[in-house]
Amino acid sequence: MIRSSSLAVLGTVLAFLAATSAFAAGPDLGAVQQSATNWPAIGMFLFFVLFTLGITYKAAMGTKSAADFYAAGGGISAGTNSLAIAGDYMSAASFLGISGLVYTSGFDGLIYSTGFLVGWPIVLFLIAERLRNLGKFTFADVASFRLDQTSIRIISATGTLVVVAFYLIAQMVGAGKLIQLLFGLPYLYAVIIVGVLMIVYVAFGGMKATTWVQVIKACLLLGGATFMAAAVLYKYGFNPEALFASAVATHPKGDAIMAPGGLVSNPIEAISLGVGLMFGTAGLPHILMRFFTVSDAQAARKSVFYATGLIGYFYILTFIIGFGGIALLMSDPSYFKLGPAGAFDKLKDMIGGTNMVAVNLANAVGGPYFLGFISAVAFATILAVVAGLTLAGASAVSHDLYASVIARGRTNEASEVRLSKIAAVVIGIVAIYLGYVFENQNVAFMVGLAFSVAASCNFPVLAMSILWRGTTTWGALIGGLVGLIAAVVMVVLSKAVWVSTFGNPTAIFPYDNPALFSMPLAFLTIYAVSKMDRSRRAQRERALFDEQFVRSETGIGAAGAHAH
Amino acid sequence: MSRIPYPQAINPAEPVVHGQGSLQAANAQSASEYDRIVANPKFQQLVHERTRFGWILTAVILVVYFGFIGLIAFDKALLATKVGGGTASLGLFLGVGVILIAFALTGIYVARANSRFDVLSADLKRSLGQ
Numbered sequence: 001m002i003r004s005s006s007l008a009v010l011g012t013v014l015a016f017l018a019a020t021s022a023f024a025a026g027p028d029l030g031a032v033q034q035s036a037t038n039w040p041a042i043g044m045f046l047f048f049v050l051f052t053l054g055i056t057y058k059a060a061m062g063t064k065s066a067a068d069f070y071a072a073g074g075g076i077s078a079g080t081n082s083l084a085i086a087g088d089y090m091s092a093a094s095f096l097g098i099s100g101l102v103y104t105s106g107f108d109g110l111i112y113s114t115g116f117l118v119g120w121p122i123v124l125f126l127i128a129e130r131l132r133n134l135g136k137f138t139f140a141d142v143a144s145f146r147l148d149q150t151s152i153r154i155i156s157a158t159g160t161l162v163v164v165a166f167y168l169i170a171q172m173v174g175a176g177k178l179i180q181l182l183f184g185l186p187y188l189y190a191v192i193i194v195g196v197l198m199i200v201y202v203a204f205g206g207m208k209a210t211t212w213v214q215v216i217k218a219c220l221l222l223g224g225a226t227f228m229a230a231a232v233l234y235k236y237g238f239n240p241e242a243l244f245a246s247a248v249a250t251h252p253k254g255d256a257i258m259a260p261g262g263l264v265s266n267p268i269e270a271i272s273l274g275v276g277l278m279f280g281t282a283g284l285p286h287i288l289m290r291f292f293t294v295s296d297a298q299a300a301r302k303s304v305f306y307a308t309g310l311i312g313y314f315y316i317l318t319f320i321i322g323f324g325g326i327a328l329l330m331s332d333p334s335y336f337k338l339g340p341a342g343a344f345d346k347l348k349d350m351i352g353g354t355n356m357v358a359v360n361l362a363n364a365v366g367g368p369y370f371l372g373f374i375s376a377v378a379f380a381t382i383l384a385v386v387a388g389l390t391l392a393g394a395s396a397v398s399h400d401l402y403a404s405v406i407a408r409g410r411t412n413e414a415s416e417v418r419l420s421k422i423a424a425v426v427i428g429i430v431a432i433y434l435g436y437v438f439e440n441q442n443v444a445f446m447v448g449l450a451f452s453v454a455a456s457c458n459f460p461v462l463a464m465s466i467l468w469r470g471t472t473t474w475g476a477l478i479g480g481l482v483g484l485i486a487a488v489v490m491v492v493l494s495k496a497v498w499v500s501t502f503g504n505p506t507a508i509f510p511y512d513n514p515a516l517f518s519m520p521l522a523f524l525t526i527y528a529v530s531k532m533d534r535s536r537r538a539q540r541e542r543a544l545f546d547e548q549f550v551r552s553e554t555g556i557g558a559a560g561a562h563a564h
Numbered sequence: 565m566s567r568i569p570y571p572q573a574i575n576p577a578e579p580v581v582h583g584q585g586s587l588q589a590a591n592a593q594s595a596s597e598y599d600r601i602v603a604n605p606k607f608q609q610l611v612h613e614r615t616r617f618g619w620i621l622t623a624v625i626l627v628v629y630f631g632f633i634g635l636i637a638f639d640k641a642l643l644a645t646k647v648g649g650g651t652a653s654l655g656l657f658l659g660v661g662v663i664l665i666a667f668a669l670t671g672i673y674v675a676r677a678n679s680r681f682d683v684l685s686a687d688l689k690r691s692l693g694q
Contacts, residue, residue, distance in 0.1 A: 114662040260643050309670075312667045
């Protein structure tokens with residue numbers, strides 16, 4: 001996915017295009033050679049699948065009410081929830097993509113790690129506790145607390161489904177290619193396996209199963225990455241300085257890998273990326289849903305604290321793994337496609353591409369069985385992330401669109417949950433189809449787009465409705481719509497789509513990341529339209545702010561932990 | 565569905581979305597109840613302190629992160645400086661520093677919330693007779 005050719009060209013735009021693809025789970029692997037069937041990896045993956053299906057069965061037995069299905073009955077502890085949040089966030093993209101980026105560019109990989117992490121403090125300081133106090137199942141519950149149900153749920157559900165769709169396509173295509181490489185399974189089989197398993201987890205086990213799949217995967221991933229980083233450091237006497245010195249001596253760019261390279265040379269692009277990563281995190285529907293699975297605001301804030309620690313720790317591990325790749329793999333021809341006379345390019349010729357650094361390193365430090373383990377963990381990681389996304393999408397369809405917009409509250413819990421399960425099946429089938437259709441398309445920009453839409457539609461609507469008394473339905477609806485359309489249009493007009501996909505000669509929008517422009521636009525529109533809104537409804541909505549304010553700040557009247 | 569009057573907890577199992585009644589005027593009793601809480605000095609103190617603290621920490625993380633990005637964009641040479649005569653550069657320490665600061669700030673917020681905001685909140689609920 002990170003094409004070494006584009007990293008070699010130090011032009012900012014190209015470097016950013018490549019870097020944007022660090023989000024996505026290996027969608028840009030190009031023409032992947034199917035490798036030999038990897039039995040240890042398949043065996044360990046089957047074990048993971050059987051184990052998680054057992055958990056799903058148990059979760060399905062305990063899932064009776066809507067609160068069970070959407071929010072695991074509100075009974076998830078802060079520690080468990082933090083692992084689930086970290087699991088949602090530590091995708092195969094961060095593990096394989098960032099370690100690959102560190103391998104090719106050294107320091108520049110760290111820029112992504114920091115960008116992905118700094119959204120979490122914002123989530124904690126501004127929205128986590130208020131979200132828990134106001135919400136029930138989806139973030140639309142919160143945004144529509146005192147605003148018009150129909151309008152706000154339509155815009156929230158649209159934002160959710162757009163984010164989920166782009167994120168899912170990127171994950172499905174990445175999953176197919178990755179599994180082709182790791183397991184030696186055909187692309188279509190891989191996509192179908194992922195799609196079917198995610199349907200089973202979500203439709204039968206709801207939030208409980210999805211949470212536990214996420215927790216198990218997070219533990220496996222953290223355990224595997226810790227072992228790899230420790231094994232690398234062990235070889236250097238636990239002295240990072242010795243590891244860095246060895247890496248600098250081996251890497252073709254030499255000492256330059258310790259300093260910023262070409263990744264950030266256009267400040268506006270860099271800031272726009274940062275804005276998208278930071279505030280996109282606070283608008284990802286599958287992440288926001290996790291705050292409704294804990295008992296109260298205290299548990300919500302603790303889970304963000306622990307999750308930030310886990311995710312930060314994980315990014316430091318990927319950095320060590322990337323450097324370990326440089327120091328231990330670069331001089332070993334057995335990890336490269338050899339040219340005539342055994343020559344190879346250390347940056348371009350790694351078997352499977354630079355995204356395979358972590359996987360190849362697993363073989364180098366732990367042998368073929370550990371390689372199988374890490375491959376299985378990478379598969380499990382994709383599976384868990386798509387399950388979380390599917391649940392978020394299904395909830396938006398059933399809880400927001402069906403129950404509140406179409407049935408207008410005249411439905412019952414059982415039929416709402418049934419519809420949610422049907423929605424999960426449909427989303428799964430659509431995801432398999434899209435994964436198939438997009439096999440040979442460049443989908444690298446899609447995760448970046450998902451973050452941008454989350455930052456430009458979901459986050460402004462949510463933040464303004466919680467924090468500003470003046471927000472009215474018209475303001476939130478039009479502002480959210482403007483942010484959504486602006487983000488999508490700017491990405492379509494940018495190089496990634498306008499030039500790379502449509503084949504036009506030059507991009508109309510000069511940056512790859514629209515968030516710096518589209519997010520403030522959404523906030524301004526919400527502000528301006530709300531100010532101009534003089535309807536009687538708007539006056540009532542402003543008057544209802546006090547009630548919302550008391551509940552968001554104190555939790556008085558908040559939905560409790562148990563549905564009985 | 566009618567608005568559930570404070571302080572009765574909303575039953576999360578209830579099928580109807582809870583904000584459904586938002587367009588109807590809240591009934592008089594619950595409206596005055598909320599007015600009473602908003603006017604309570606303890607409530608105002610809690611909200612004032614927590615909101616201020618939250619925004620200060622938000623500003624800190626914004627300055628730290630965008631300061632880091634700014635240095636990368638404008639002063640690459642500084643970040644390439646070696647620390648202590650070794651191989652590791654200043655940029656590397658700052659990057660890891662950003663990660664550690666992000667974690668530390670969430671810790672500071674949680675510590676403050678546990679020791680101060682929860683106490684204020686409990687105090688408020690006591691004074692409301694809960």
